[in-house]
Amino acid sequence: MQLRMTNQREMILRELKKSKKHLSADELYERVKKIMPRISLATVYRNLEILSDASMIRKLEISGRQKRFDSELEDHDHIYCIQCHRIENLDIGDKEVNLTEVDTRGYAITGRRLEVIGLCPRCQKKNSKNNAKKAKQGGSTMGCGCKKGVLSDEQKQVLEAMEKCDGPCASKDIAAATGLETKQVSCRITALKKKGYVDSPVRCKYAITTEGKIALNV
Amino acid sequence: MQLRMTNQREMILRELKKSKKHLSADELYERVKKIMPRISLATVYRNLEILSDASMIRKLEISGRQKRFDSELEDHDHIYCIQCHRIENLDIGDKEVNLTEVDTRGYAITGRRLEVIGLCPRCQKKNSKNNAKKAKQGGSTMGCGCKKGVLSDEQKQVLEAMEKCDGPCASKDIAAATGLETKQVSCRITALKKKGYVDSPVRCKYAITTEGKIALNV
């Protein structure tokens, strides 16, 4: 099986080299598409796989579900930010990782992958800035993957009723105002809280947050 | 936010602890389902996420696309077999990985993940046994993720024609025998080669492999 250097393949390789970051297949696709608008995403995937089989690039399978690719072949490790998911290179001399005295259970070792995990300087700064704000709001759940922009009709109804209310109100009141059942209201409130659009300043009383108001008016 | 120990959650935790392996969500699902047939896959996913947030289990995001989970919390690393995809634990003293003198680019380090890659003893044995065979066949592509069992009707037709042939035959002959167009035959042969069902002992001549014969008779 021989490799042919097609235009597409060449372009994929070039763009990956040009960007010093660790691109995912679809990021690379977006870039290549600007130059070759008719290229297919499948081609990008195929070539990344082929190029990494041929040891012309490296495949990274760390952190999260997307594969990322690296044009640098020399041995190096990676450092990963738990908050912004940035991956950067790390130069570690061989001295720092010493496997010679480890019981490797009879495995024939072909390589190793070291991933250091932490918080990058940018995120550290960002966090210390927003700390006061976040401590008050339910900031801890906000980092999750929920799509914040999308509201169902019922959620919108609940949120609107809550906006009209002065101050915190009970779910009963919302139920009366919207005509929905109490249980349904309760469900919606839970979902809205998760999105950060509603909070509960007093037990069993709820209020719309600033973010909630913004979301409603989009 | 408090955690409740529901039956489902307890069972998931117990099964994960019972099996010493690193299970994926759906493997765990299969096991728990034998005891609680009505449990939902989503529940398994949800609980694995929750339990790992609560540091009651560990989430592994290495090697391949499925997340795997580990009931052992103590710091340990992993060793991964490139051939059978087995993951095993590795006990490495802190001495072996020394990050104190590494430039970590201002990151606040919270952890590290070391994955040693190699070939497990079982696969080593297996390979040395099958070496003669594999060297002849195109064994290198067999490790890929293609589903080997599924054949399209056309593929089956081509394979059958090839089986009837004595020795290697050209794609022209196959085309004549099947009534398919030469171009189509060529496509099918490519796909079949990828699956390991066909090989090309001589340039432009093809033959069905042992694996191909087996696949045909399933």
Add this chain to the structure above:
DNA sequence: TAGTAAATAGTAACCTTTCGCAAGTCAATC
């Protein structure tokens, strides 16, 4: 240069994971 093998675009399908909802369960309050 002709003919073959490898690569491509486009799309469908796949697998894993997450989400929304309605309903259920439990613990804390009234």
Add this chain to the structure above:
DNA sequence: GATTGACTTGCGAAAGGTTACTATTTACTA
């Protein structure tokens, strides 16, 4: 003891990322 809200669950649907299939095109080699 009834009620309320928080936490869960099962189910179905859908998202997200990746791979497979096939007709067609392109690069390479004899």
